[in-house]
Amino acid sequence: MMGPVLAACLLIILSTAWISQANGATCKKDGGVCTCNDQTKNVDCSSKGLTAIPSNIPVDTDRLVLNYNKLRELEPTAFHGLNKLTNLDLQWNKLQTLPPGVFDHLVELDRLDLNFNQLKSLPSGIFDKLTKLTDLRLNDNKLQSLPHGVFDKLTELKDLSLQNNQLRNVPHGAFDSLSSISNVQLFGNPWDCSCNDILYLAKWLATNLERHAGANCDQSSKAVLEITEEEAAEDCVYPNTTTAIPTTIITTLASSNDDDIPELPVPQENFQKFLGYQEPDHLPTQPQCLMSISGYLGLMMFFVLISAAILYVIHFLKKA
Template sequence: MLELAQRMVFCAMVCSIYARASCPSRCECSEAAHTVKCVSKDLRAIPNGIPGYTRNLFITGNRISRIGPACFQGLDNVTNLSLSNNRITEVESHTFADLRSLRYLDLSNNQLTTIHPEGFSMHNHSLRELNLSRALYNHSAVMDLAASVRQTTLGSLQGLDLSGNGLIYLPSRTFSRLGQLRRLQLSNNSLVAVRNATFWGLEQLEELDLTFNALKSIPEEGLRELDALPATSSLLLGDNPFTCTCAIEPFALWLNRSQGRVRDDEALACAFPAAMRNVSLLAAATLTLGCYQREAGADLTLQTSYVFLGLVLGLVGLVFLFVLYLNRKGIKKRVYEARDACREVWEGYHYRYEIDSDPRLSQVSSSADA
């Protein structure tokens, strides 16, 4: 019995030593919590030897420049992976393909410049949340991401965070393969417009955050795009520099029709011009902007121009008639002279006609000529 107890203690010690040995250097491992943390350890690559029991893997605040499929082999149980704030610049194709249980992926606060076409390919569509907040370094990364999202298998993705990336516009149909997406975060960018096919394919989208962008208005094309999101019941548009001129009238009317769908509609206000600053967009309709009054004023100006032109032409006509009156004698003389000249020409033609029509006169005329 004593020998059995000793063997059990020995096995426990061996297992304990093995468990400690299986934890990567400069990382903290907890088998009970199924968690491994490698936080701010100045790592230059994903460490080897991460235990297979790991479900929550936090490798943050390091200096890892690139990640690829070799980094996560054998980690079938990882469900939450955080790689934020690592200065990652490149994501290779199939990097996360072996993470068959992955549901949450955080790549925020990195410096992505290159995302390969199948960088986010997943074998079993397990990923539900993807955080790319403040992760895209330049415009080429935006285009790479759009191409990757269109080509990879993220059909089960429900949440996508692209906030804080300085996005000016989104390529058409960027999200066309994300048919199950429920939440899309686009806040704190520089988006200037919502265009046709920007959100094409997002039939299940419930929440759309467009706060803190550069939207001056949303034209009718963009309004049709938003209306084409049938499931979206929570739309945020606050903290945009809306310019309240006549061009914003369709958007203001749309807001009044869509109350309840735009969650922060009562907080939306004009930023420009100065006279309209802080005026609620819900009130900035036709009467407030005075668009029709301006159109009526334009019509009045046009009518006034026509009246002025008529007066000028009338004055020119009077001057012409007055000149004719002053020169009536000379004009009458010229008319008489023209009349007499025409009469002489006519009589000559008439005489020639009579000669040609009467043979006797023709003979006399010929004799006279001889």
């Protein structure tokens, strides 16, 4: 009667081992693409050509590095369960938007790096749950505007980087809740000093000289903090548009009347969609393919071993 007992034990051991491997598939030691340090609780997934956040990131991760990848978008639940995370690095990707609520579970987050992406806008309330954040980096994106109250909950924030975007103004009161702020980077934006919307920023800069790096008007080299109400008298209304899409000139094939046909500027993105073009970035990367194949093979092996164990049990039961 020892046969069935041994087979049952073998079945339990195999099941436990397979589940453990599946849950830890993010880390290299288990066949994943990321480097995981159990002592420091750091997970490094940088420079892997990733187009999606790896699954099964250990729930006790303290620092998650995802820079230098090809992330274009994030799933709304990408970081759910990682409520111990204090440092999230997403810089040098291709993010164009952020889904609402994507950071809501990161209640312990201290530093968030989103610089060197392609963000054009931010959802309202995107940072509202990050009340312990002290360092927020949004520089070198394509931000045209900021939502009202986007920084209102960040009372612990000390460093804010907004340089090298396409901001023309900030909402009235944008920085009023930043009671702990010590450094704001604002240069490299096309600040519009002809419109009275700029006056809030001008007054904030003038009364917080020690907290910011300079910001100059787009129309001149004059500092924003020097703008007066007379200079910013216009009541401007900006169109609700995204950043300009790079265009390419499509010229009609030569014909007898080609001199009479004007050149037609066509947005590059639309032209690529018209031709059915898809960038190689959308293709799965080699590590992702290997992970999928290894996971499939592991699953098949698991079922083969279970079947063998069950047959082994049946065989001994029949003998008994």
